[in-house]
Amino acid sequence: MFDHELLFKALGLTVVCAPLCMVLILGLSSLVGRPLRERTISRTVQTAVSGGLLAALIILALMLSQGTRHVAIQLGSWVHIPHYHFQIAFVFDRLSVPFVILTFLLCGTIGAFANKYMHREQGFNRFFVFYSLFVLGMIVTSLAGTIETLFAGWELVGLSSALLVAYYHERPAPVRNGLRVWCVYRVSDAALLVASVVMHHLTGEGQFDQFLGAGAWPEGVASATEHQAFVVGLLLLVAAMGKSALVPFSGWLPRAMEGPTPSSAVFYGALSVHLGAFLLLRASPILDLSPWLCAAVVLEGLLTAVFASFAGRVQTDIKSALSFASMTQVGIIVAEIGLTSLVIHWTGWLTLGYVLRYLTLIHILGHGCLRTMQFLRAPTLLLDYRTLENAIGSSLPQSEGALERRIPARLHVWFYRLALERGYLDVCLDNFFVRPFLKTLQGCDALERRWTDFLSGSQSRESEQLKPTPEPLENLL
Amino acid sequence: MRELHFPWIEVAILIPLIGAILVGRLRDPDVARKWSVAISGLALFCAVGEWLDFDFIGASEAEDHWHLMTRLCGRELFVIDELSAPLIPLVSLLYFLTMTATLRTKIRRFSFAWTLISETLVLALFSCQIPWGVIGLLAAGTIPPYLELRARGKPTRVYLFHMALFIGLMILGWAFAENEGNQQVHTLWAIVPLLTAVLIRSGIAPFHCWMTDLFEHATFGTALLFATPIAGAYAAVRLVLPIAPDWVLQSIGLLSLLTAVYAAGMALIQREARRFFCYLFLSHSALVLVGLEMVTPIGLTGALCVWLSSCLALSGFGLTLRALESRCGRLSLTNFQGHYEHTPNLAMCFVLTGLASVGFPGTFGFVGTELLVDGAVEAYPHVGVAVVLAAALNGIAVVQTYFRLFTGTRYVSSVSLQIREGERYSVLGLAALILIGGLCPQPNIASRHHAAHELLNKRQSLSGDVRPAEVEHESPVPMTE
Numbered sequence: 001m002f003d004h005e006l007l008f009k010a011l012g013l014t015v016v017c018a019p020l021c022m023v024l025i026l027g028l029s030s031l032v033g034r035p036l037r038e039r040t041i042s043r044t045v046q047t048a049v050s051g052g053l054l055a056a057l058i059i060l061a062l063m064l065s066q067g068t069r070h071v072a073i074q075l076g077s078w079v080h081i082p083h084y085h086f087q088i089a090f091v092f093d094r095l096s097v098p099f100v101i102l103t104f105l106l107c108g109t110i111g112a113f114a115n116k117y118m119h120r121e122q123g124f125n126r127f128f129v130f131y132s133l134f135v136l137g138m139i140v141t142s143l144a145g146t147i148e149t150l151f152a153g154w155e156l157v158g159l160s161s162a163l164l165v166a167y168y169h170e171r172p173a174p175v176r177n178g179l180r181v182w183c184v185y186r187v188s189d190a191a192l193l194v195a196s197v198v199m200h201h202l203t204g205e206g207q208f209d210q211f212l213g214a215g216a217w218p219e220g221v222a223s224a225t226e227h228q229a230f231v232v233g234l235l236l237l238v239a240a241m242g243k244s245a246l247v248p249f250s251g252w253l254p255r256a257m258e259g260p261t262p263s264s265a266v267f268y269g270a271l272s273v274h275l276g277a278f279l280l281l282r283a284s285p286i287l288d289l290s291p292w293l294c295a296a297v298v299l300e301g302l303l304t305a306v307f308a309s310f311a312g313r314v315q316t317d318i319k320s321a322l323s324f325a326s327m328t329q330v331g332i333i334v335a336e337i338g339l340t341s342l343v344i345h346w347t348g349w350l351t352l353g354y355v356l357r358y359l360t361l362i363h364i365l366g367h368g369c370l371r372t373m374q375f376l377r378a379p380t381l382l383l384d385y386r387t388l389e390n391a392i393g394s395s396l397p398q399s400e401g402a403l404e405r406r407i408p409a410r411l412h413v414w415f416y417r418l419a420l421e422r423g424y425l426d427v428c429l430d431n432f433f434v435r436p437f438l439k440t441l442q443g444c445d446a447l448e449r450r451w452t453d454f455l456s457g458s459q460s461r462e463s464e465q466l467k468p469t470p471e472p473l474e475n476l477l
Numbered sequence: 478m479r480e481l482h483f484p485w486i487e488v489a490i491l492i493p494l495i496g497a498i499l500v501g502r503l504r505d506p507d508v509a510r511k512w513s514v515a516i517s518g519l520a521l522f523c524a525v526g527e528w529l530d531f532d533f534i535g536a537s538e539a540e541d542h543w544h545l546m547t548r549l550c551g552r553e554l555f556v557i558d559e560l561s562a563p564l565i566p567l568v569s570l571l572y573f574l575t576m577t578a579t580l581r582t583k584i585r586r587f588s589f590a591w592t593l594i595s596e597t598l599v600l601a602l603f604s605c606q607i608p609w610g611v612i613g614l615l616a617a618g619t620i621p622p623y624l625e626l627r628a629r630g631k632p633t634r635v636y637l638f639h640m641a642l643f644i645g646l647m648i649l650g651w652a653f654a655e656n657e658g659n660q661q662v663h664t665l666w667a668i669v670p671l672l673t674a675v676l677i678r679s680g681i682a683p684f685h686c687w688m689t690d691l692f693e694h695a696t697f698g699t700a701l702l703f704a705t706p707i708a709g710a711y712a713a714v715r716l717v718l719p720i721a722p723d724w725v726l727q728s729i730g731l732l733s734l735l736t737a738v739y740a741a742g743m744a745l746i747q748r749e750a751r752r753f754f755c756y757l758f759l760s761h762s763a764l765v766l767v768g769l770e771m772v773t774p775i776g777l778t779g780a781l782c783v784w785l786s787s788c789l790a791l792s793g794f795g796l797t798l799r800a801l802e803s804r805c806g807r808l809s810l811t812n813f814q815g816h817y818e819h820t821p822n823l824a825m826c827f828v829l830t831g832l833a834s835v836g837f838p839g840t841f842g843f844v845g846t847e848l849l850v851d852g853a854v855e856a857y858p859h860v861g862v863a864v865v866l867a868a869a870l871n872g873i874a875v876v877q878t879y880f881r882l883f884t885g886t887r888y889v890s891s892v893s894l895q896i897r898e899g900e901r902y903s904v905l906g907l908a909a910l911i912l913i914g915g916l917c918p919q920p921n922i923a924s925r926h927h928a929a930h931e932l933l934n935k936r937q938s939l940s941g942d943v944r945p946a947e948v949e950h951e952s953p954v955p956m957t958e
Contacts, residue, residue: 030821031822031825031829031905031908033821033822033896033901077919078844078918078919079844079918079919079922080919080923081778081922081923081926082774082926083774083775084775084778084848084851086844086847122818126821148847151838152838152839152843153838155837155838156838156839159832159837162876169880169883169884169885170815170884170885170886170887172813172884175813175880175885178880179873179876179877179880182872182873182876183873186869186872186873187869189869189872190865190866190868190869193847193850193865193868194850194854194862194865196847197847197850197851197854197865198854200851201851201854201855437742438745438746441742441743441745441746442746444739444743445743445746448686448689451686452635452686452689452690455634455635455638455686456632456634456635456690457632457634458632460632460635460690460693461693462693462694462807463693463748463749463751463752463807464748464749466749466809
């Protein structure tokens with residue numbers, strides 16, 4: 001008799017191992033100082049992504065044909081000591097499989113696009129190393145059956161994204177923006193790590209099944225109390241806020257557009273920006289338990305959507321405008337997730353809730369595809385405009401929206417400035433959190449210096465006499 | 478007590494000592510470097526042999542074959558256990574790699590003979606469990622850096638003041654402890670000096686300034702080898718952990734927690750690479766102490782794992798910085814240096830070792846950091862999350878420094894700055910260990926858990942405490958796990 005379980009396991013492992021092999025091939029060859037040729041890199045990427053996609057599609061077909069809604073692949077305990085288990089488990093269900101297919105599909109498209117777009121770039125190999133790390137991170141995050149596995153993928157996505165933003169590393173602006181992205185991601189990672197530890201303490205293990213209930217998505221019922229759900233859910237919300245550029249962490253998304261267009265398209269426009277929403281969807285049984293948590297999620301989503309829509313109206317470059325458009329949609333998606341849980345909590349209409357969750361998932365998938373297409377067309381925007389204008393025989397109409405018309409003229413400039421400065425969110429974070437923190441540390445550093453000067457009876461810091469390397473003019477801009 | 482099949486420990490300790498005498502007589506620094514590499518390679522071979530042999534016999538403690546030391550001194554000085562068995566080859570590896578990766582530009586300044594002597598002392602320290610032996614070796618270990626500072630005409634007062642205090646407090650504390658005999662609870666007259674000594678050696682704030690001073694004035698190699706084995710943690714395990722009451726340990730744990738966050742924050746604002754590295758190290762060293770002072774199986778296991786991973790990852794990280802420094806002199810972090818195109822391998826190794834030190838997934842430190850966070854939240858429910866904060870700040874500091882050093886307009890140089898063979902092998906060896914340890918963590922975690930279990934048992938047998946329930950109900954961890 002045909003062993004379906006074994007087949008699922010083999011296919012599931014193919015889905016995970018394909019990007020893993022890609023990372024190993026591209027990463028190790030770079031590490032030993034033997035970078036591959038462009039053609040070899042291109043073939044490796046194509047093979048890995050196609051193999052993974054094919055396996056995911058077969059899994060989907062099998063699940064649909066057999067009516068299976070939840071396939072868990074346990075790879076055993078990665079670490080096992082008394083009172084601490086670290087399981088590696090992957091889950092194929094109605095949430096993860098579409099997300100995995102979307103990931104492979106978009107990454108495959110972007111891989112093919114980048115082969116041409118990045119042709120003969122000095123950092124071609126570096127781009128694809130980060131790209132492969134990103135694909136692996138996305139797949140692991142999407143399929144994670146335990147919060148530790150999810151955390152591992154989550155961090156990989158964060159690192160590869162930050163390094164890709166700083167891809168054009170000869171110029172200081174992309175590097176500064178890459179660092180900014182990394183800082184926000186670290187906050188997000190910290191929140192997820194704490195959530196992971198709290199889940200460990202509550203259930204003894206990090207498996208989602210233990211905490212979210214054994215039912216297949218979207219029908220899981222969490223076993224926690226309302227208070228526990230609120231604490232864990234709030235931490236997950238903070239993690240999602242960082243990853244999905246929700247207010248007040250939204251400043252990193254337009255900054256991330258400093259990276260090469262293919263990475264902006266697939267990473268910040270379509271996939272990684274949805275990871276926060278994906279996490280909330282995965283944790284939706286927790287949201288169902290706490291109305292206050294749902295309210296926080298809805299509020300956060302709406303706030304982000306309104307802010308992004310407002311700021312996006314005055315952006316002067318296409319990639320920034322698209323990034324704010326992405327942010328608006330992600331805000332709406334997050335609000336949808338919170339509203340669905342509120343509906344389930346208050347009305348108890350489970351069927352309606354499940355339908356709404358599917359709709360949210362469809363929203364994510366559709367938005368990801370549309371945004372990728374728009375980003376990929378971004379470099380040829382002027383050509384597209386000219387084609388359109390040639391077709392209609394005149395310039396494209398420029399009209400004010402209904403909202404703009406209602407704003408008094410004297411407030412126009414004020415609002416325009418506010419939107420152009422992106423609501424001063426980054427400035428506020430810098431002035432109220434980052435600068436005081438750094439100033440305090442600098443004060444401590446000065447105190448330490450006085451103490452060591454006193455002890456040594458002379459100037460104790462040679463390093464302060466160090467002259468910075470003279471910078472080229474472009475670095476000072 | 479079980480016996481190893483060969484006197485691995487004593488041979489591993491003697492080889493660098495004899496080698497130091499030999500190398501000290503050589504005039505040509507290049508020849509001295511080659512001999513030193515060979516000698517430290519031999520010591521590494523014996524240390525690995527000791528570890529494998531110990532693992533093979535499956536004992537919780539083992540002494541050398543033939544008992545040479547017992548015949549000479551009348552008692553067995555060198556005994557290894559679960560805690561020290563992997564530390565000895567690790568320390569040997571660090572010395573071997575540091576000597577291998579020393580470039581010609583550095584060999585006139587870097588004393589190979591003294592480095593071999595300090596290797597002898599560190600190997601002997603990690604093989605010794607007798608309190609007065611540990612104190613003597615820790616005290617002797619402070620001499621080579623002092624002599625180097627003197628020889629280079631650098632200020633020594635900060636280092637001398639702290640080390641004198643450290644040695645004095647250790648002697649005072651243990652004299653009191655011994656005077657009080659085997660009583661269950663030792664007085665604070667014994668505990669406080671010992672704890673303060675450990676805090677000084679581990680660089681816990683406000684006793685950390687000697688470490689930044691050492692990194693400022695000593696050669697990078699010497700400072701790196703003096704700091705990264707985290708000898709202060711070993712002193713804590715052998716001298717303090719068995720006799721200090723829980724409340725004292727937990728209070729000191731809180732101080733270490735604050736230091737971990739403080740040092741991680743300070744790493745963010747440093748304007749020079751060595752000082753940045755020093756604070757990064759201090760943050761990790763403090764995290765190890767946080768775990769050691771929790772006195773819970775999970776926390777202690779996490780601390781022992783982070784000890785190994787920090788030692789390995791930060792040494793690789795330090796060697797990468799040292800390799801860059803050998804090419805361009807002291808490294809400023811106030812602007813972008815643009816070294817990537819010259820040394821992409823070093824850049825990759827920098828990121829890999831840096832992220833491994835902060836517990837990035839897939840690297841050696843990942844599970845250890847998770848265990849430490851888990852233990853910290855359990856031991857200090859309200860402030861344990863600070864471990865996560867420290868890890869987050871360290872992660873930001875590492876990537877910020879990577880950007881500062883490797884990105885920016887390409888550094889212009891009239892000579893090739895490509896990575897050399899010795900450096901390449903060192904870097905790749907470390908990278909391989911970090912990745913293999915990260916992908917297959919179970920053997921390391923199981924062995925550290927067993928070591929933690931043994932330490933807790935020893936502490937309970939010495940203090941006469943009732944065994945904590947969580948340890949009591951655990952099934953014994955098989956040695957082969």
